[in-house]
Amino acid sequence: MVNRRDWLRISATAGAALTLDPRVLSALQGQDIVTRAIPSTGERIPVVGLGGANTFSAAARSGDIDRLTEVLRTMVDNGATVLDTAPGYGASEEVSGQIAQDLGMADRIFWATKLNVAGRGGGGRGGRGRGAPATADPTAARAQVERSFERLRTPVIDLIQVHNLGDPPVQLGILQEYKAEGRVRYIGITTTSGGRYPDLAEVMREYPLDFIGIDYAIDNRAAADMIFPLAQELGIAVMVYLPFGRNRLWSRVEGRDVPEWAADFGATTWAQFFLKFA
Template sequence: MISRRDYLKCSLIAGAASTLPVGFLHALEGQQLIQRAIPKTGEKLPIVGLGSSATFRRLAEDGNTNQLSDVIKTMLDNGGRVFDTAPGYGESEEVAGEIVQQLGATKDIFWATKLNVAGRGGAAADPAKAHAQLEDSFRFIGKDPIDLIQVHNLGDVPTQMGILKELKQEGRVRYIGVTFTGSSRYADLVKVLKDEPVDFVGVDYAVDNRDAARDIFPVAKDRGVGVLVYLPFGRTRLWNRVGDRPVPEWAKEISIESWAQFFIKFAAAHPDVTTVTPATSKPHHMLDNLGAGVGELPDKALQKRMAEFVDALPSA
């Protein structure tokens, strides 16, 4: 019986002839992505990366490695390198790890994965299962140390953060952090930022979902914590709100050519944001997303105008 790893390898080789047209992957050549420094070290990261939930996850579970390989190549060949994943995203972590290893690009990626084996309803995490999940991540990604591992969705922070702190002390992970999407537990997230030596926080933030800028970002700034922005499109919410409307002409003043760039540039414009990581499974969407990371970002006046424009639209 063929293993998943062998299947993925064969799929990648078989799909070599169906890769993107010459020149497509380098469409942003000559334009550099804006970089932001990780507060505690000064290491710089591109302001736009790639997430692996949603459609990326679905294609990974379907075994569509050719298209996902093109997405990752598009990111790498245009200056991106932050890849956000999680064991909780189905096959995404394993499939992406295999693709990147086949590309010979494991060291070129800033890997941001997660840990969560806590039970439903806040049940305690089993340390043995947590260690097993982490070892799977090391095996799938093929990189030791892993760049960033975060406690996913505030799952049993005392147990799982304790394990991550040990890993960092041992030199097996470079940065540690915590994530949550949804304002219902922002108070808990703030407590972790204040009580634990975290390097990153992952949180939802979008042009129509700005609570994190008020509740999370100031604490992150005060504590020297980097910010990964999730859901800059509100999953599908913002797409439903804008519908088939054209991007406003005034947004083109800073070279916004698409709604994706509108949404990402808004999120990236906040000075406390390190990297925005929208998920996608399509190479041309990856390229469009990266386009938000070049040129100007909206100033405060334009951010206000962008927010007011979206707020005036009907709710999705």
């Protein structure tokens, strides 16, 4: 039987997601999913969701979203409602919004997207020896947020994070305005670069964040030293990215069996093993 974490491993790449058979997806039904509370409100959300960086943009390029529709339907029907996307992920926002509307389940999804018109690490306190950082144009930033509402086809977005630490003073300020208006429920900031963790920590201390997004995997544990303790201290939720290490972990365990002792903590596949750690 294919379990939920196996399915997430399979759907981590666009090609595999588009070849999923409905009979495989049906094996996910009837399983409980673990939830955790968002510290700033106590609202509980599933600990496992779906990222749209590869799957949804690839579906748009191929013109075939039938398999991806079945993936999203099965995910939501089984309680894994968090869908993370970004304007920088090609047509990911547009495709996921279209599928959710066609399925009539847009209001059941925890929509998470991002904002950045300053580039990677641009603006504010970014840089650390990389020269003058780029800044975000407020008009362009607001226009990008408005496009996200249009593409996701929802009047309220659950979470928008500033992508790649792009100009926090300007872009977090804009997101705070949207949150005050009730159009965005949670705000945060992301980085998947270990060299930027000191910058991230500074932003975490200075701004009232609900979330951060950061890279973390069994072979990439640097965030546990500085960022996780700070998030716990400040009451900030953590959204983990790249738990399979951009798929590099699969090459490291290729041809190897999962150790028997892993069953003691509920892992009988490598996907479960990696995600149990994360």
